[in-house]
Amino acid sequence: MRAILNVAQLLCVSQFALLWFAALFLWIATPVFALDEENDFSLQPGDVLYIGFPGEAGFNQAFVLDANGKIDLPELGPFKISGQKLDAAEAKIRKLMALVFKGTERLNVSLKARNLLIQVLGYVAQPGQVTAPASANVQSAIQLAGGLLPGAQLDRFQIQRGGRTIEFNYKDYLDSGDAQVLPELQSLDILFIPASPLTGNVQIDFDAATLSATGDAADDKKSFRIFGEVVSPGRFALKDGYSIVDAIMRAGGVTRYAGVEQIKIISGARPITFNLKTYLETGDERLMPPVQPGTTIFVPIQEEEIKTGSNVVYIMGEVFKPGAYENKPEATLLDILANAGGPTRFAESRQMRILRSDGSVTPFDLQAYTEGLSQSVLPVIHAGDAIFIPEKTDTNEASWLKVPPSRAIKIIGQVYNPGRYEWSDEMSLLDIIAHAEGPTARADTANIRIMGPDGRGNTVSQVFNLEHFFDQGGNIADLPVIRAGYTIVVPELPQDPSDNKAQWVRQSREKSIYIMGQVGAPGRYMFNDKLTFLDILSAANGPTANADLHRIRIVHRNGSAAHMTELNLALYFQTGDETLLPIVKPGDSIFVPEKNGSWLDRPKEEMIRVIGAVNNPGRYEFDGEMTILDLLAQAGGTTEGAYLNKLVVVNASCCASRSVAFDLEAFMKMPDFSTLPVLRPGDTLFIPAKQDSDWRIFMEGVSDVFKLISIVAIIGVL
Structure with missing residues (x-):
């Protein structure tokens, strides 16, 4: 029997030894990131460390450095080790573990994998944070985020790193396969993929080929416009080395009605006439002008007789019949516009330009002139001048920067459509708020802030009470004067402090009142001269069941010195006497004590x-x-x-x-x-207690005397 037990014990020990050796083999066989010199690099977020500690169940596994560069170990919690060499990180881990565990000499720390934590945002299928290998590039990160969505703008990818933005052209990489054009990724990078401005402000499925046929420009500063007798007029992206022929080919070529001998090119302030027919017949490259950013190209319709000479005036842009017209000395600008059919519904008639034959440019606001709001006179048109009427800015495009700051005004905050709008001096504050679709339900219209330059390089601001203007009315002349370049801020009303205490910091102390203690929602509340004590108590959801209504305290801080008044609210509810209620003002504090609170x-x-x-x-x-x-x-x-x-x-x-x-x-x-x-x-x-009374003390004395007499009597008998 003893032999059988010895054999069983031997088998158990053998099994234990086999399990121990198997665990040791698995630990040794665990894949560990190997470099010739492990300490040639510093740890970064996303790296994976294998921490072996035999005998401790929480270890012997991989641990990942989070986005803050911290590692979370059992019994120690998270602590930062990013930016350290591997041996320094191991020394720090060993030192911290020695405070909790024994036998840390068995500890083994090794680098299992190097990863990158990348935020992939924008026009991808699954935006968010991805974990990529250290060798991953931009394309790998995009694939981990589900790939690009149709409509992504390939030439304007961004990497946001440490407060700076790196912009690169992903399309060049797809065209060439050259990985050198892609910036290297670093952990905690934010890879942003913008949407093409051609998709508009509403996300829809679209046919990219059809959409790009009308133009593919994403930036006004790097594009050219071509219209007239071409197959696909529009705005197109300008590439380096583009010539006028390249631009015409990008627009699908000229139509059969094109007047190729009188192509107009407006680059800068001086128009140029290009004869495509002569260039095709001679092949002289000197005849072909370059295309600059912002260039406008107009291909006119072919006429039986091309109108040229010293009496011709050119009109182009958003008119019904652009072209060249014979100029008579008595003809005015309105005569020429009428001859061209007048501006179209897309014309920006406020920004007309007369390009003089001597190279100068004369701006003219046709809309203000027709409304009688302009004191200027019609500009005189001379032979050889070109009248250009640009296209109206489309607010649905991302190219709202076409309106320069000298003609724009910004409105932000609690309006339904905040943004940047074109401004005219005949407009008022009410016009721009109405243009932004009015204030929202959360708008604090009593504190609208208007900021603008003072002419000395400084910004000044003023506050306007639009709520009072709406309630009481007033003269339109009392509205604050708005100029182009101003910014209008419509602030938000403070939220319920019980819902979002972070809103308190955005609330002015001079317009707040404090209520604390036994109320449903203590905190800071917006207060004005229309509110009373009961209003602010109701805003705080009223007193709780434990509130002591007999001694509510109000600290008044709006005078030269703070003072306190006490209110018996229960007496007010019994009598209804309004004179019992104190007058509270912004800055005051209300404290509702607890019933049966500390008597101290x-x-x-x-x-x-x-x-x-x-x-x-x-x-x-x-x-x-x-x-x-x-x-x-x-x-x-x-x-x-x-x-x-x-x-x-x-x-x-x-x-x-x-x-x-x-x-x-x-x-x-x-x-x-x-x-x-x-x-x-x-x-x-x-x-007093009975034992402290005089009669009780006397009776206890009598009892003691009788006890003494009894003892003497007993002794005498003995």
């Missing part, structure tokens, strides 16, 4: 002390309508050992203190309320 916060002059043989001795509130009987009842009544024949009342007054004895037992037999002692706040009521 009440001065002794307002309390009565009850001590001695009562069930609940202590300090109690007392008013002029209460008697000693009420006080005893509030203290839980007297105990069984109370000596009721001599209750002592100690009266405290301003001049001297005195004590009065009261026989409660005699009062109970023959009640006479006129004999009840007078009590005032600050007094003390003492109820």
Whole structure:
């Protein structure tokens, strides 16, 4: 039998040894990131460390450095090790673990994998944080985020790193396969993929080929416009080395009606006429002008007789019949516009330009002139001048920067459509707010802030009470003067502090009132001269069930010195006397104490002390309508050992203190309320115990004498 047991024990030990060696083999076989020199790099977020610690179940596994560079170990919690070499990180881990574990010499720390934590945002299928290998590039990160969505703008990818933005052209990489054009990724990079501005402000499925046929420009500063007799007029991206022929080919070529001998090119302030026919016949590259960013190309319709010469005026842009017209000396700008059919519905008639033959440019606001708002006269048109009417800015495009700051105004905050709008001096504050679709339900219209330059390089601001203007009315001339370049901020009303306390910091102290203690939602609340004490108490969800309504305190801080008033709200609810309610102003503080709260916060002059043989001795509130009987009842009544024949009342007054004895037992037999002692706040009521009475002391003395006589008698008998 003993032999069998020995064999069983040997088998158990062998199995244990086999399991130990298997675990050791798995630990050794765990894949670990290997470099020739492990300490040639610093740890970064996303790296994976294998921490082996035999005998501890929470270890012997991989741990990942989070986005803050911290590692979370059992019993130690998270601590930062990013930026350190591997041996320095291992020393720090070993030092911290020695505070909690023993045998840290068995600890083994090794680098299992190097990863990158990358935020992939924007026009991808699954935006968010991805974990990529250290060797991953931009394309790998995009694939981990689900790939690009149709409509992503490939030439304007961004990497945001440490407060700076790196912009690169992903399309070049897809065209060439050259990975050198892609910036290397670093951990905690933010890879942002923008949407093409051609998709508009509403995300929809679209045919990219059809959409790009009308233009593919993403930036006004790097594009050119071509219109007239071409297959696909529009705005197109400008590539390096583009010529006028390349631009025409990008627009699908000219139509059969094109007047290729009179192609107009406006680059800068001077128009150029290009004869495509002569270039095709001679091949002279010197005849072909370059295309600059912002260039406008107009291909006119072919006419039986091309109008050229010293009497021709050109009109182009958003008119119904652009072209070249014979100019007569008596013809005005309106005559020429009428001859061209007038501006179209897409014309930006406020930004007309007359390109003079001498290279100068004359701006003209046709809309203001027709409305009688402009004091200027019609500009004189000379032979050789070109009249250009640009296209109206489309607010649905991301290219709202086409409106320069000198003609724009910004409105932000609580309006339904904040943004940047074109401004005209005949507009008012009400116009721009209406243009932004009006204030939202959360708008604080009583504190609209208007900021603008003062002409000396500084920004000044003023506050306008639009709510008062709406309620009381007023003269339109009283509205603040708005100029182009100004910024209008419509602030948000503060939220309920119980919902979002972070909103408190955005609320002005001068317009706030504080309420704390036993109310449903204590905090800071917006307050104005229309609100009362009950309004602010209701805003805080009213007093709780534990609130002491008899002694609510209000600290007034709006005068030269702070002072406190006390309110008996229960008395107000009993009488309805409005004069009991205090007047509160912004900056005041309201405190609703707890019922049966600590008596230490009440001065002794307002309390009565009850001590001695009562069930609940202590300090109690007392008013002029209460008697000693009420006080005893509030203290839980007297105990069984109370000596009721001599209750002592100690009266405290301003001049001297005195004590009065009261026989409660005699009062109970023959009640006479006129004999009840007078009590005032600050007094003390003492109820002695029977063992402290004179009769009890006397009887105990007599008992001792009889005990002594009995002892003497017993001794005498003995």
